[in-house]
Amino acid sequence: MKELPAKFQQTRQTVCVQGLGFVGSAMSLAIASAKDSNNEPLYNVIGVDVPNEAGYKKATSINDGIFPFENNDRKLEEAQKDAYKNGNLWATTEAAYFQYADVVVVDINLDVKYTESHEPILDLGLFKEAMHTLGKYIQPGTLIVVETTVPPGTCEKVVYPIILEEFLKRDIDKKEIFIAHSYERVMPGENYFDSIVNFWRVYSGIDEASADKCQKFLESVISTENYPLTRLEKTTATEIAKVLENSYRAATIAFIEEWGRFAEAVNVDLFEVINAIRMRPTHSNMRQPGFGVGGYCLTKDPYFAPLAAKEIFGLDNMEFPFSTQAVKVNNAMPLVSLNKIETLLGGSLRGKRILILGVSYRQDVGDTRYSPTEIFVKEAKKRGAEIICQDPLVDYWYEMDMKVLSDVPAFDGYDAVVFTVQHKQYEEIDFKAIDLKEKILIFDANCVLNKKQRLDIAQIERISFGSIGR
Numbered sequence: 001m002k003e004l005p006a007k008f009q010q011t012r013q014t015v016c017v018q019g020l021g022f023v024g025s026a027m028s029l030a031i032a033s034a035k036d037s038n039n040e041p042l043y044n045v046i047g048v049d050v051p052n053e054a055g056y057k058k059a060t061s062i063n064d065g066i067f068p069f070e071n072n073d074r075k076l077e078e079a080q081k082d083a084y085k086n087g088n089l090w091a092t093t094e095a096a097y098f099q100y101a102d103v104v105v106v107d108i109n110l111d112v113k114y115t116e117s118h119e120p121i122l123d124l125g126l127f128k129e130a131m132h133t134l135g136k137y138i139q140p141g142t143l144i145v146v147e148t149t150v151p152p153g154t155c156e157k158v159v160y161p162i163i164l165e166e167f168l169k170r171d172i173d174k175k176e177i178f179i180a181h182s183y184e185r186v187m188p189g190e191n192y193f194d195s196i197v198n199f200w201r202v203y204s205g206i207d208e209a210s211a212d213k214c215q216k217f218l219e220s221v222i223s224t225e226n227y228p229l230t231r232l233e234k235t236t237a238t239e240i241a242k243v244l245e246n247s248y249r250a251a252t253i254a255f256i257e258e259w260g261r262f263a264e265a266v267n268v269d270l271f272e273v274i275n276a277i278r279m280r281p282t283h284s285n286m287r288q289p290g291f292g293v294g295g296y297c298l299t300k301d302p303y304f305a306p307l308a309a310k311e312i313f314g315l316d317n318m319e320f321p322f323s324t325q326a327v328k329v330n331n332a333m334p335l336v337s338l339n340k341i342e343t344l345l346g347g348s349l350r351g352k353r354i355l356i357l358g359v360s361y362r363q364d365v366g367d368t369r370y371s372p373t374e375i376f377v378k379e380a381k382k383r384g385a386e387i388i389c390q391d392p393l394v395d396y397w398y399e400m401d402m403k404v405l406s407d408v409p410a411f412d413g414y415d416a417v418v419f420t421v422q423h424k425q426y427e428e429i430d431f432k433a434i435d436l437k438e439k440i441l442i443f444d445a446n447c448v449l450n451k452k453q454r455l456d457i458a459q460i461e462r463i464s465f466g467s468i469g470r
């Protein structure tokens with residue numbers, strides 16, 4: 001039997017978090033921060049990642065009291081310090097520790113794979129392996145809460161049969177299986193921590209008992225008095241809720257893209273148009289044109305329903321044209337900015353020096369997975385441009401194997417400066433103070449610059465200006 005860390009108080013329940021990525025690391029802290037009526041930590045938390053270099057690095061960082069990802073959320077940093085001081089959070093790469101869990105929260109990745117012709121395919125191999133690991137180690141009665149975004153049907157038709165198979169091997173009654181699904185809505189960025197503990201949740205169980213256990217657990221971690229929980233009837237329903245939620249977002253973003261291009265062609269400011277429409281309460285959350293859609297979720301989740309329909313439920317005639325088209329349109333979106341910049345630079349990018357401000361997939365986060373800037377940079381390089389990137393939260397861009405500047409450099413010497421991400425740092429750029437010897441193009445691809453900055457730019461003779469959607 002593996003020894004628990006000496007600092008763990010033995011009377012507390014133990015929660016294991018499987019997967020210490022952007023979600024699991026933050027969720028571990030949220031659980032470690034849960035307090036009882038005497039303001040004492042409710043749980044001992046064990047974060048478990050895989051035994052490879054990246055997993056070991058994350059676990060070590062957590063054990064050193066350092067959140068493993070660059071972020072700018074003060075609450076998250078405080079929670080990390082608190083957990084370190086209280087000694088109720090510990091991380092490991094050894095799966096055997098799942099044996100201590102009263103609750104396991106599953107926060108591992110489940111990726112969509114692509115064929116050579118870019119067709120999405122479902123590969124549940126690693127996810128299934130992770131579920132076998134749980135089935136081998138957890139005790140009878142342990143609650144498994146799946147937070148990972150999964151194809152609808154996964155808890156019932158994949159997770160349950162695997163846990164059952166492993167329990168039967170260990171002579172454990174199937175009545176001892178408790179599985180719930182409650183998807184994450186965490187938003188890395190300024191409100192990283194609050195987006196877990198102060199946010200609404202949807203949950204369900206494979207049966208009433210699992211759902212009841214899950215409710216009790218969520219109520220102990222999340223401010224459910226202020227952010228009430230919603231219980232759905234079955235796990236397939238909550239799995240659909242997550243995938244629909246993200247597919248809806250991806251589709252509405254894609255929809256606005258075609259209007260952006262039309263507005264530009266006929267010289268209309270689409271942002272003004274949208275603000276006018278937003279006055280109507282039924283349309284107040286209308287999307288606006290942007291640079292592209294990135295990140296780990298919106299780029300894959302719309303594929304989960306079509307893939308699940310076919311591969312989990314065997315429904316061959318089920319089409320999802322809006323969801324699948326949305327991913328394709330969104331993937332092509334950064335090239336709209338690139339084409340516009342090419343035109344504004346005289347029709348060719350060959351030999352042009354372009355400074356990109358922002359490589360992460362969204363503002364104030366350091367996550368570069370599936371960043372739209374990647375699509376832009378790859379194509380710009382193909383067309384002969386020299387690219388230099390800056391981002392306040394990324395110093396090395398792994399996907400592109402490229403160093404990234406932390407400070408915004410002087411603009412002299414570039415043909416174009418392209419703003420792609422709404423990082424806070426860019427609000428401070430004072431264009432009036434910029435001294436330019438040569439003419440440059442400033443291109444705002446993502447509504448990054450404010451009104452004053454745009455007005456200042458308009459006064460500077462050596463700057464020509466372009467943007468998306470206007």
Ligand SMILES: NC(=O)c1ccc[n+]([C@@H]2O[C@H](COP(=O)([O-])OP(=O)(O)OC[C@H]3O[C@@H](n4cnc5c(N)ncnc54)[C@H](O)[C@@H]3O)[C@@H](O)[C@H]2O)c1
Nearest residue numbers: 019020021022023048049050107108109130148149184186
């Ligand atoms: N990133 C977000 O903002 C966000 C928001 C909401 C939901 N989600 C969903 O949450 C899930 C996790 O996302 P993420 O961004 O944290 O992914 P991630 O890739 O950052 O983290 C996943 C972690 O799980 C680990 N892992 C994989 N298999 C494992 C195993 N068998 N045992 C232990 N650890 C294992 C990986 O090593 C990795 O550290 C995904 O389903 C994602 O779609 C993400």
